Amino acid sequence: MNKQKLAGLVTAALMLPFMSGMASAEYHADSDTGIDALDYIEEQHRTERENRLTAEQQKLLDDAKAMERNLRHPVDPKKAAPVAFEGEELTYDERDGSFVAKGKVDILQMDAHRFQGEEVTGNTKSQDVNIPDKAHILQMTPGQVRVTLDGYKAHYNYGAKTGSLEDVKGKAGAHYITGKRFEFYPDRIVVYDGTESKCGAKRPDYHLSAKKIVYYPNQKLVMENVKFHLRGRVILTKKHYETGVGAGASKKHVFPRVGYNNDDGAYIRWDLTFPLRKNLDANTNIFINTKDGWRSNYDLTWQNAGMKTGVRYGYFEDSDNEWIKKEPSAFWNYGDHIGKTHFTYGLNTEYGRWYGNGVHSNHGEYGVSLGYDPIRFHRYTLYLKTGYSITRESYNDSRVSGISGDAVLTKDFNERWAAYAGYHYSKKNRNNTLFDYDTDDYSKKLEGGFSYRIDDINRIAVGTKYDLDHSKWKNIDYYWYHDLHCSQVILRYKSRENKWNIRWQFTPW
Known part of the structure; x- marks a missing residue:
């Protein structure tokens, strides 16, 4: 049988619609x-x-x-052939x-899919492909997640775009995945007895x-009868777990974080979300430390598009280790672009019973803000925002009451060096x-600093804050970020206060 003719008969839909758009990790100081x-x-x-090409991906x-340049369609030579099908026999x-291919079978699709096995059978009329033994799948299609999977007993109907794969192991984007059985449909993928991790x-x-x-x-990832495993132990079970995927999906830490600082002592932090119904979540943000004990907070939040209320x-706790207790407090936020422009606006209000500094008070805060989308030029990025509260x-x-204003400029010099400088004003102060x-405890301040990546696992940074009202330095902080096997340690030293903070966290989703 002529290879070129077989390539034309086995059409371009041999690859499966694998996972795309998984949420990326979040690291902060x-x-x-x-x-x-x-x-x-x-x-x-x-x-x-994470997106650097492997040798196998580059070859594909x-x-x-x-x-696309060289292989012609057998029916219409003016077109490129959608699939190249090669094998020893x-x-x-x-x-x-019906067709049979044996011995290092390689199916290459023009949209950058590769499908490999030692023996492939199928039928061009029924549009079925079967690999009874081990199958290797690679996907580099533009606009879709990069996928490398190995499995067994592959079956795929490229007309209906349905199929299955068993005993699967591999990688989708930055996520490592396994499953006893994958089922593929035009609008979804179903995995049975599956796992995923970074x-x-x-x-x-x-x-x-x-x-x-x-x-x-x-859109989303929905999991049933879920177990959260940490170092070989199950630390949490849920009947239902749901999270958004793709561009714009929120970033969060799925597993606990532990650390130490001078103000709190040793602590553990764990943020958990429990979906109640569409757009409505109950959030439990657990925080326990050795100096104060239980310091957690909770919220019931409804959100849709640009609106959030609850x-x-x-x-x-704020970034300067100052505490407040809300007993409780209701909030409402809304933000969007102004028409089709690059200008953005925000509306926010919060009212409730607050406790702090030894006093209770009914606290009300109302504000409006106006901003502009980040302005990027020559590896600089400018952020602008103003408001009234x-x-x-x-x-x-x-x-x-009064206005506030923020202007921050960042510079991404290269993969190793980055720097920032910012001016901030707020009528509201301590x-x-x-x-x-x-x-x-002042209204006008300057902030600035830089970071330097030493190697693939170590980065250092310096952050400063200057009080313009009283012309003096308030903070000069030093940071060290160290990546471990599947986790990260962040060490901070606040030199003006002689305080240490160390945090250890597993690689977040």
Whole structure:
């Protein structure tokens, strides 16, 4: 049988619609010097490193381009052939459309799919493909997640776009996945007895497992009978777990984080979300430390599009280790672009019973903000935002109102160096408000700093804050980020206060 003719008969739909758009990791410095502006740059660099092509991936892209240039369609020579089908032994029966390929079979699709096995059978009329033994699948299609999978007993109908694969192991994007059985449908993928993790070890330090996983591309991931595994132990079970995937999906830590600082002592933090119904979640943000004990908070939040509203209760800590207790507090936020422009606006309000600084007060805060989408030029990024807020307190019948303004400029020099500088103004400060939470003791400040990546697993950074009202330095903080096998350690030293903070966390989703 002529290889080119067989390539034309086996059409382009031999590849399966695998997972795409998994949420990326989130790393941050827990800083009050504005150094979190560099965390966004670090996140981009991590994504770039994760997306570096392996030799196998680069070869697939090169082969797909060469195929488009050189291999012609058997029916219409003016077109490129959609599929190249190679093997050491190829047979095809034109009477019923059946074919058999043996010995290092390689199916290459022009949209950068590769399908490999030692023996492939199928039928071009019924549009079925079967690999009874081991199958290797590679996907590099533009706009879809990069996939490398190994499994057994592969069956796929490229007309209906349905199929199955058993005993699967591999990688989708930055996530390592396994499953006893995958089922493929045009609008979803179903995995039975599956696991997923961002830890690539043979025995991952942490992973999620579920009896059933349903993946809706670029929408959501729904898991049933879920177990959260940490170092070989099940630390949490849920009947139902759901999270968004794709562009715009929220980033969060799935597993606990532990650490130490001078203000809290040793602590453990774990943020958990429990979906109640569409757009409505109950969130439990557990925080326990050795100095104060239980310092957790909870909220019931409804959100849709740019609107978020709900009720919060419990202890809240700002980046300067100042605490407040909400007993409870209701909130409402809304934000969107102004028409089709690059300008954005936000509306926010919060009202409730607050406790802090030894006093209780009915606290009300109302605000409006105006911003502009990040302005990027020559590896610089400029962030601009202004606003107006009103804060009222029943304890002393006070009212503080005024404008605020923020301008931050970052520079991504290269993969190793990054820097930032910012100016911030707020009428509200500790001298004219009742609570210290989330406020400075001055109105005007400058922030700035830099980070330097030493190697693939070590990064250092410096963050500073300068009080313009009193012309003095408030913070000069030093950071060291160290990546372990499947986790990260972040060490911070606040030199002006001689305080240490160390945090250890597993690689977050």
